[in-house]
Amino acid sequence: MNRDVSQDPGRGPGEAEVAAERLQHAMKRLRARLRTESGQHAVGFAQSHLMVLGTIAQEGPITAARLADLEHVSPQSISQSLAVLKAEGLVRQEPDPQDGRKKLVSADPSALELIDRLMKGRSSFLAQAIDQVVAPDERADLDKAIELLERIATADPWRARI
Structure with missing residues (x-):
């Protein structure tokens, strides 16, 4: 169920911006914690x-160009990452x-x-964190929050609204 809440009269101006800032901060902290805890x-x-x-x-085997498209980065950035890897x-x-002119990149075991x-x-x-802090x-x-995050992740806010 995707609904456009931008026209909801119960939402004041700026509420989405405040929520966006809180969400960004929470995601930043969670990503940092996951990096630490995962090793x-x-x-x-x-x-x-x-x-x-x-x-x-x-996705592999994959071309560097397709990889750049999927990662939403420049071909130069992909080249640098591939050199390190x-x-x-x-x-x-x-x-x-x-097409012998192209190269396919694949992951080593x-x-x-x-x-x-x-x-x-x-x-x-x-x-463990869910077991500890989520009653x-x-x-x-x-589950609802996860569903909402999944929907946000696939949103296309720049698409023209009808």
Whole structure:
């Protein structure tokens, strides 16, 4: 159920902006906590490199151009990330069998193990935190909040409204 709340007369001007600032702050703190609790700081890679690696693992084999599109970054940024990841042996490039002028990037099995370890660390922390601070009668509220976050993540606010 997607609804346009911008025309809701019960919402005063600026409420969305205040909520946006609070949400950004909460997400920033949660991301930092997840990086710490998952052991990400110990692996020594920038967040951007790990995000690129995760996309390669999920989507690969993939071209650098497609990777840049998916990550919403410049081709130069992808090239820098790929150089770091290749130097660490986490990705490899091979000629595209469909078009030999292109190269396909894929994740090394060690990259998949690294991503799995980090994701398990994040999930473990979140599960324990939920058990600790979310009361059983609040679980439905958490489910609703997750649903709302998923909807926000897929929103297209720049699309012209009819």
